[in-house]
Structures are given as structure tokens and as C-alpha cells.
Amino acid sequence: MVTLLTQRLPTGFLILLALGFFAGCAKKKSNVERGNANHELYIGIGTEPSGLDPQLTTGLTEYSVMTALLEGLTTLDAETMQVRPGVAQYWEISEDGLTYTFHFAPDALWSNGDSVTAADFLFSFERILTPSLGAPYAYMLYPMRGAEAFNRGELTDFSQVGVRAVGDAKLIIELESPTPYFLSLLAHNTWWPVHPPSILKHGAMNDRISKWTKPGNYVGNGPFILKRWRLNSEIYAVKNPYYRDIENVHLNGLHFLPIEPQAEERSFRAGHLHVTSTVPIHRIDWYRANQPERMRFDTSLAVYYYMLNTSHGAFKDPRVRKALAYSINREEITAHVLKAGQQPAYHFTPPNAGGYNAEARLPHDPELARQLLAEAGFPEGKDFPTFELLYNTSESHRTIAVAIQQMWKTELGIDIELHNQEWKAYLSTRESGEFDILRAAWFGDYDDPNTFLSLGQTDNGNNHSQWSNAEYDQLILDAAIEQNPAARMALFQQAEAILLDEMPFIPIYFYVTSRLIDPAVQGWYPSILGNHPYQAISLED
Amino acid sequence: MLSLIARRLLQSIPTLWVVATATFLLLRLAPGGPFDDEKPIPPEIKAQIEAHYGLDLPLYQQYFQFFGNLLKGDLGPSYKYPGWDVQEIIIQAFPVSLELGCWALLISLALGIPIGTLAALKHNKPAETNLMAVAMIGICLPSFVIGPILLMTFSLKLGWFNPLGWSYAGDRVLPAITLGLLYAAYIARLARSGMLDVMRNDYIRTARAKGLKERTVVMRHALRTALYPVVAYMGPAAAGLISGSFVVETIFFIPGMGPFFVNAALNRDYTMVMGTVLFYATLIILFNLLVDIVQMWMNPRTRND
Numbered sequence: 001m002v003t004l005l006t007q008r009l010p011t012g013f014l015i016l017l018a019l020g021f022f023a024g025c026a027k028k029k030s031n032v033e034r035g036n037a038n039h040e041l042y043i044g045i046g047t048e049p050s051g052l053d054p055q056l057t058t059g060l061t062e063y064s065v066m067t068a069l070l071e072g073l074t075t076l077d078a079e080t081m082q083v084r085p086g087v088a089q090y091w092e093i094s095e096d097g098l099t100y101t102f103h104f105a106p107d108a109l110w111s112n113g114d115s116v117t118a119a120d121f122l123f124s125f126e127r128i129l130t131p132s133l134g135a136p137y138a139y140m141l142y143p144m145r146g147a148e149a150f151n152r153g154e155l156t157d158f159s160q161v162g163v164r165a166v167g168d169a170k171l172i173i174e175l176e177s178p179t180p181y182f183l184s185l186l187a188h189n190t191w192w193p194v195h196p197p198s199i200l201k202h203g204a205m206n207d208r209i210s211k212w213t214k215p216g217n218y219v220g221n222g223p224f225i226l227k228r229w230r231l232n233s234e235i236y237a238v239k240n241p242y243y244r245d246i247e248n249v250h251l252n253g254l255h256f257l258p259i260e261p262q263a264e265e266r267s268f269r270a271g272h273l274h275v276t277s278t279v280p281i282h283r284i285d286w287y288r289a290n291q292p293e294r295m296r297f298d299t300s301l302a303v304y305y306y307m308l309n310t311s312h313g314a315f316k317d318p319r320v321r322k323a324l325a326y327s328i329n330r331e332e333i334t335a336h337v338l339k340a341g342q343q344p345a346y347h348f349t350p351p352n353a354g355g356y357n358a359e360a361r362l363p364h365d366p367e368l369a370r371q372l373l374a375e376a377g378f379p380e381g382k383d384f385p386t387f388e389l390l391y392n393t394s395e396s397h398r399t400i401a402v403a404i405q406q407m408w409k410t411e412l413g414i415d416i417e418l419h420n421q422e423w424k425a426y427l428s429t430r431e432s433g434e435f436d437i438l439r440a441a442w443f444g445d446y447d448d449p450n451t452f453l454s455l456g457q458t459d460n461g462n463n464h465s466q467w468s469n470a471e472y473d474q475l476i477l478d479a480a481i482e483q484n485p486a487a488r489m490a491l492f493q494q495a496e497a498i499l500l501d502e503m504p505f506i507p508i509y510f511y512v513t514s515r516l517i518d519p520a521v522q523g524w525y526p527s528i529l530g531n532h533p534y535q536a537i538s539l540e541d
Numbered sequence: 542m543l544s545l546i547a548r549r550l551l552q553s554i555p556t557l558w559v560v561a562t563a564t565f566l567l568l569r570l571a572p573g574g575p576f577d578d579e580k581p582i583p584p585e586i587k588a589q590i591e592a593h594y595g596l597d598l599p600l601y602q603q604y605f606q607f608f609g610n611l612l613k614g615d616l617g618p619s620y621k622y623p624g625w626d627v628q629e630i631i632i633q634a635f636p637v638s639l640e641l642g643c644w645a646l647l648i649s650l651a652l653g654i655p656i657g658t659l660a661a662l663k664h665n666k667p668a669e670t671n672l673m674a675v676a677m678i679g680i681c682l683p684s685f686v687i688g689p690i691l692l693m694t695f696s697l698k699l700g701w702f703n704p705l706g707w708s709y710a711g712d713r714v715l716p717a718i719t720l721g722l723l724y725a726a727y728i729a730r731l732a733r734s735g736m737l738d739v740m741r742n743d744y745i746r747t748a749r750a751k752g753l754k755e756r757t758v759v760m761r762h763a764l765r766t767a768l769y770p771v772v773a774y775m776g777p778a779a780a781g782l783i784s785g786s787f788v789v790e791t792i793f794f795i796p797g798m799g800p801f802f803v804n805a806a807l808n809r810d811y812t813m814v815m816g817t818v819l820f821y822a823t824l825i826i827l828f829n830l831l832v833d834i835v836q837m838w839m840n841p842r843t844r845n846d
Contacts, residue, residue: 007663048622049621050621050622050623051622053623053624056623058578058580089686131585131586131589132589132592132593133589134586134589134592134593135586135589136576136578136580136582136586136590137582138586139583151586152585153585156834197603206624208590208593209593209618209623209624210623210624211624212624213623214624220573230796231622231625231633231634231796231801232634232800232801233796247816247844257794259705259794259796260791262689262792263704263705263791263792263793263794266689266692266693266696266697267704267705267794269697269704270696270697270700270703270704272703272704272705272706343787375801392598421572422807423571423573423807424571424572424573424577424807424808425571425572426573426575427570427573427577427578427579427581428574428577430574431577431581441579461581461582461583461584462580464583485786
């Protein structure tokens with residue numbers, strides 16, 4: 001038996017191998033060729049989305065898939081980022097900016113043919129705010145009157161929340177305070193509707209673990225319908241025949257492929273992807289030299305920064321914090337480490353966030369930094385206690401940390417230890433406050449400086465720096481109710497100036513998203529929020 | 542034979558229990574939880590989520606709850622992918638890894654046994670050094686080097702295969718070779734040392750003295766015993782091969798079990814970790830049992846143990 005196996009196996013196996021070989025050799029069309037012929041887009045999304053329930057997911061990856069499947073009251077224009085009609089055809093805003101009345105488009109339908117009604121939105125808002133659902137991003141709805149109280153369980157009657165339906169096609173939302181960015185906020189997935197009968201068919205309203213997001217069960221109101229979903233393999237969506245604006249949808253289908261960056265780039269090179277989620281750093285120079293037209297860099301609404309624990313020893317002194325910030329050569333980092341056109345950050349809020357550009361600037365001034373450090377009692381870094389810089393394990397965070405470690409050593413004469421932790425351990429340390437300096441990043445949730453500057457508020461859940469400033473807190477609160485846009489921006493300017501003067505956060509650079517895009521793809525515009533509506537995209541051979 | 546199988550299966554129950562308990566405790570000891578994220582969620586919301594999954598209960602209650610569900614055959618929902626059950630994910634991903642593992646196993650045997658045998662027969666000749674050098678390279682080069690090299694050459698340069706995916710027959714070739722080469726190298730070494738041992742035995746001398754052809758001596762008399770260590774190695778090797786390789790499946794974007802194993806731990810996806818670990822442990826136990834049976838069949842002396 002064994003002899004038989006050993007004699008026959010290699011031969012039989014070689015034949016099989018050869019067969020597989022020829023199957024591979026037979027010239028097959030690449031995804032891009034096939035996609036261009038059938039008008040189907042193959043897009044890399046980097047990782048598997050953690051879900052497709054708009055009220056439970058928080059990430060950009062999830063958003064980039066769900067934006068094909070669902071649509072909110074408003075949408076954002078692909079090219080200009082201006083607010084455009086969505087389910088709501090038009091709307092009225094009251095004089096005091098507190099009441100919004102939305103009139104629904106008559107042809108707004110769910111993918112099973114049902115009309116999208118105002119009651120559907122009531123159901124959806126109630127669902128995301130129901131405490132027992134545990135929606136991580138429920139706070140995005142807090143501008144709505146009573147939403148926060150209901151979400152915290154202080155209010156149990158949803159009819160007390162400031163939203164009501166008048167008939168099927170009219171929805172009135174009342175706000176806590178005038179929120180100038182409210183219409184663009186509505187384009188965020190937390191404000192999107194879900195189809196109530198589909199939710200209730202697969203569980204209770206507050207069921208987190210539900211099968212309603214599976215293909216076949218998923219009823220959406222977006223330009224595409226979920227057709228197939230296989231974890232770590234592919235999400236496939238096809239054109240939704242019931243979509244209100246179907247004549248402006250050019251693609252017939254979307255293939256979302258969760259491929260990690262290295263494999264993704266190889267896949268793009270072999271013509272299997274139209275769009276990648278990123279470009280691996282070590283390939284940037286090659287594309288810049290050989291195929292610059294395929295590589296796109298978009299500024300993102302995001303900042304990379306170091307958070308200081310202002311309750312720890314020497315960091316209690318703002319002069320020390322400023323010395324650390326002023327001695328970093330950011331140009332060096334963006335030009336030689338990151339290379340993808342990232343902007344050095346001399347203030348905290350990324351440029352052009354909701355039309356806001358910070359006026360306050362921190363200098364790159366090692367001389368001044370040394371002076372500040374000396375004033376704080378550490379001339380030339382003498383007797384400066386050693387401290388730790390914590391980052392989550394990653395090659396690029398390490399490279400940046402090493403560069404900054406070196407800059408602090410040579411410019412200020414102080415030593416730091418680098419310490420990395422795997423992601424979840426890092427989050428746990430951050431939560432406990434057991435760190436000196438922590439790498440951090442913030443991606444704006446909406447196009448407004450508030451999404452960044454509110455991070456410095458004392459009670460903000462993301463402010464782990466222990467920094468607290470009453471004047472700053474008041475400025476952010478004042479800005480929330482200020483109706484005059486110019487005056488509001490002026491309040492943010494003041495807040496930003498305080499933040500830079502106190503320096504609990506050391507901004508390092510503003511993010512850029514890099515992508516590889518096939519020349520056949522038309523209508524892919526730069527977007528700081530990573531918003532690329534698939535309606536705008538078409539494929540040309 | 543049947544009683545042996547029954548006995549071994551009974552013995553596996555405490556083993557699995559220990560594995561499950563250790564995993565359960567180690568997971569809770571690891572810092573961070575399944576619902577920690579870049580943008581931390583308000584504590585009251587986090588409490589609601591944890592209540593949803595019973596994570597607010599005292600540890601011993603969670604433990605009993607988990608085992609209660611396990612006895613009912615329910616591994617629970619994945620924490621990372623709401624809407625997906627752990628069973629569902631394993632059922633979807635395992636056949637892919639199984640197929641890839643079988644091809645890789647075939648390649649490793651088809652390459653490893655002949656190379657090892659030939660090397661032993663050419664003992665102390667240059668051919669042996671050359672063959673074993675090849676095997677050493679196979680062991681030393683990790684799959685994250687071989688994989689991309691094969692990919693660059695045969696897919697991107699020559700265009701013979703797709704660079705990734707698992708849709709066509711041809712998609713099996715490169716990943717199976719990448720995964721198989723490492724095991725082939727180990728098998729070659731085991732086969733060689735097994736063969737060297739056997740060839741010194743008296744019964745081989747007898748066979749030669751009878752005037753049998755060398756080929757017959759090797760094939761009919763020596764090989765069966767020489768492969769003994771290879772078969773012993775096959776148990777854990779096969780379990781490892783078919784339960785998915787993180788590296789190979791990530792390089793070639795294959796929707797198998799490998800990435801789930803690793804990512805479940807990184808995501809602190811408690812149910813998913815428990816599910817994959819128990820699944821893997823069961824596979825190892827089954828394959829070791831299978832190996833014992835094969836060995837008994839190959840070597841009559843062990844039959845009455």
C-alpha cells in the first residue's frame with residue numbers, strides 16, 4: 001500500500017499540478033478589464049468592516065461600504081462637499097436656527113419598494129438612542145433636543161425628544177442649540193434611516209446581534225443593494241432599481257475587497273483593483289517615478305499628535321510642554337519619514353475644517369525651547385526625569401517616535417524611552433491614564449472645527465491628558481450656541497490659541513490619504529472626510 | 542481497536558476542558574477588552590454593550606454560561622462581527638483552509654519523501670549534501686519570503702496566475718506550494734534519518750543477501766519502517782496545515798481560517814478566540830488519534846499496547 005502510494009503519488013500529483021498550472025495559464029480577464037466592460041468597480045477597503053449596521057458602526061471602512069447601501073436626509077456633493085438633498089427634497093430652517101422641517105422626496109423608496117417615511121426616521125433615531133442598544137456613536141445625535149437625556153436614560157418617553165413626523169413625508173427636528181453644521185451632520189451614518197420591518201423581523205429594536213445586515217435581509221435606500229458578503233473575501237453590491245435618482249447611477253455593481261495594503265498594491269499592479277485603500281510607504285517613490293498619474297493624495301480631516309499627561313511630574317509645567325513641542329522639526333518628519341505629502345502641523349485643527357483655518361501657530365524654535373526648559377528649571381535638560389513615550393505597535397509610529405526621540409536628545413538634552421504596546425493593551429493603558437506621553441490621532445467626524453477643539457474640554461471622553469481649563473471649556477460651549485458664523489469662528493480661534501499656549505497636545509502632522517486609482521475611474525474627487533459617493537463614479541474603457 | 546478509539550476520545554474531554562479553561566482565563570487577563578476602540582465610547586454605553594454579551598456578570602458565571610452554551614453546541618456570536626456566529630464563520634472559512642492544507646500536504650509529501658529517501662541512499666555522497674541543502678533552504682526561508690517571491694515571479698512578471706484570490710483552480714497553485722515547501726523540508730529530514738536507521742538493520746541485509754534488487758529492497762522493505770517518524774509528524778502537521786496559515790492566507794488573500802485565528806486574539810473577540818482554539822485543539826486530538834491508528838497498522842508491535 002505504502003509503496004503503491006509513493007510510486008504513484010508524485011506522478012499523479014504532478015499531473016494535477018500541471019492541470020492547475022494550465023488553468024492558471026489560460027489567459028483570463030483581469031478584474032479591471034471585466035469591471036470596465038460590465039461597469040462594476042473593484043475597490044480595496046483594507047480591512048473587513050466590523051458590520052453594516054449604520055447605528056452600530058463607527059469607522060471609515062464601514063462608512064465607505066454603507067454609503068452605497070443607505071442614504072440620509074441630506075447627502076454631500078462628491079466634488080464640492082456642499083450639502084445636497086437626500087431623502088429630504090428640501091427643508092426649512094426657523095429664524096432662531098432651532099427647528100428644521102424636512103420635506104421628503106416622493107420617489108424615496110426602500111430597496112423592497114416601500115416608501116421611506118418620516119416614521120422610519122423616528123424609529124431609527126429611537127433605535128440608536130435607546131440605551132440598551134449601546135450605540136457607540138449615539139452622541140452624534142445629541143444636538144437634537146432631548147436626545148442626550150434619552151440616551152442616558154434620564155428620559156424614557158421618546159415622544160419627549162425633539163423630533164416628530166407630520167404625515168409620511170414631513171419630519172420636524174428641534175435642536176438644543178443652533179448647530180451650524182447640522183445639515184452636513186445629517187449625512188453621517190448615525191443619522192441614516194434603517195428599515196423598521198427588516199429590523200423587527202430579525203429581532204427586537206435594541207438587538208445588537210441581528211441577522212438583518214445579511215445579504216437577502218438587508219433592505220436599504222441607497223443606490224446599491226447588498227448582494228453577497230463573505231468575511232475576509234468580498235462584499236458585492238448591485239444597482240438598486242428602486243433608488244430615487246437611478247438615472248444618475250452609472251455603475252452596475254461594486255466589489256469591496258478587504259485586502260491588506262501590501263497584497264492590495266500587488267493586486268492593483270496585476271489589474272485586479274480599480275482603487276486601493278492606501279499605498280504602502282515603500283512603494284510611493286516607485287509610483288512617483290513611474291506612474292504618478294495613478295497615485296492620488298488627499299488631505300484628510302485628521303491630525304496626528306502626542307498627548308501629554310499634564311498631571312505627571314515635569315509635564316505639569318506648560319513651559320516644559322511647549323519646549324517639547326517647539327523642538328520638533330516637523331518638516332523633517334513629513335518630508336523624510338512619511339513622504340506622502342502630509343502637512344506639518346503647527347496648530348491642532350486641520351486646515352479648512354468647515355472653512356476654519358487656525359491663526360495661532362506654534363514655532364519650530366529649538367533656541368526658544370531650550371530657554372523655556374531652562375526657565376522651568378532644567379537648563380540643557382539637566383536633571384530632567386526620564387519618561388516614556390507610548391505608541392501602539394506599528395512600524396511608522398516607531399519611526400516617527402525614534403526621530404522625535406533624537407530631536408529631543410540633541411535639541412534639549414533630554415532622554416526618553418520608547419515603549420510600544422499592541423493595540424488593545426495601548427487603549428487600556430490610555431484609559432487608565434498610566435502614561436507620560438502617548439501617540440494619538442483624531443479623525444474629524446464632520447466638517448467643523450468643533451470635532452477637533454471639543455477634544456480639549458475637561459469632560460470630553462477623549463481627553464486623557466488631565467488638562468482642564470475653565471476658559472477654554474466656556475469658549476467651546478459659547479461657540480456651540482453662537483449663531484453668527486464669524487463670531488463663532490472667532491471663539492474657536494481663541495480656544496485654539498489657548499490650546500497652543502497650554503500645549504496638552506503636541507500636534508505633529510495632518511494626515512493624507514493615499515490611493516492608487518486606475519485611469520478608467522472617473523468622478524473620484526478629493527474628499528477630506530473620505531466621502532466618495534458611488535453615484536458620481538463611472539468607468540471608461 | 543474500537544476500545545482504543547473510545548478510550549482516546551474519552552481522554553480528550555479533560556484535555557479540551559483544560560484548553561478551554563486556560564484560554565478563557567488568559568483572555569480575561571489580557572489588557573483591553575473587545576469594545577475598546579480608537580474613539581472610546583461613553584462608559585454608560587460600554588456598560589450597556591457589555592451587559593448585552595453578559596460581560597457584566599461575575600467571572601465564574603460567565604464561565605458557566607460559556608460551558609453551558611458549549612454543551613448545547615453554541616459557540617456564541619462574534620464580538621467583532623455582530624450578526625455573524627462563530628460557527629457560521631468557521632463553517633464558511635474552514636473548507637477553504639482544508640482544501641489549501643490538503644494540496645500543501647500532498648506537495649510536502651510528494652517532495653519531502655523522495656528527497657529524504659534519495660539523500661539517505663546517497664549517504665556521504667555529494668548528492669546527499671545537495672539534496673539536504675535544498676531542504677535546509679526550505680526550512681530557513683519563511684513563507685512570507687517565499688510567498689511574495691513566487692508571486693512576483695509567476696504572477697506579476699510572467700502572468701501565469703492571479704496574484705490573489707481563491708476563485709479559480711489556478712489560484713491554488715502558488716499558495717499550496719508556499720505552504721507545502723516548509724513542511725516538505727521537515728519531511729525530507731525526517732525521511733532521511735528514518736531511512737538511514739532502517740538501512741542498517743539486519744532484515745535489510747537479509748533482503749539484499751537474497752539477491753533482491755536495491756529498488757525492491759528500498760521500496761518494499763525499508764520504506765514502510767523508514768516513514769515511521771514522518772507519520773508521527775503528520776498528526777500535528779496536518780492539523781496545522783488544514784486549520785489555516787495566517788501568513789499564506791494573508792499574502793494571497795484567501796478567505797480561510799488563518800486570519801481569524803490571529804485577528805480574533807488581537808481584537809479580543811472572546812467567543813471567536815474560544816471557538817477557533819477549541820476547533821484547533823479538536824483537530825489536533827483527532828489527527829493524533831488517526832496517526833496512532835496508522836502507526837499501529839504499520840507496526841504490528843504497537844498493536845497490543
